[in-house]
Amino acid sequence: MDLFAGGAAADRRRDEAGADAASLEELRRRRRLHLRRRQLSQRVCARCGEGFSLLFNRRLECADCALGVCRHCAEWNPQRDVWRCCACKEER
Ligand SMILES: [Zn+2]
Numbered sequence: 001m002d003l004f005a006g007g008a009a010a011d012r013r014r015d016e017a018g019a020d021a022a023s024l025e026e027l028r029r030r031r032r033l034h035l036r037r038r039q040l041s042q043r044v045c046a047r048c049g050e051g052f053s054l055l056f057n058r059r060l061e062c063a064d065c066a067l068g069v070c071r072h073c074a075e076w077n078p079q080r081d082v083w084r085c086c087a088c089k090e091e092r
């Protein structure tokens with residue numbers, strides 16, 4: 001378990017300029033979206049969006065997609081000894 005408390009490297013860039021180079025921008029956006037999703041899931045559940053707190057809603061990390069999810073969206077997998085999120089769980 002790791003406690004990433006406040007060291008969030010907030011990289012706030014505004015990249016909403018190009019409406020014409022749409023497809024290229026779309027590609028970039030997707031990559032960034034995934035990155036941001038992972039960053040975001042340090043603080044809130046990647047599945048339901050619930051914010052984490054140390055006491056009531058601890059962050060668990062899915063072993064498959066590496067996103068942070070809350071207790072309700074994760075399920076313990078005793079065979080592999082890992083947590084997995086609801087989305088990855090349903091894949092198998
Ligand atoms: Zn959740």
Ligand SMILES: [Zn+2]
Pocket residue numbers: 062063064065066067084085086087088089
């Ligand atoms: Zn997952």
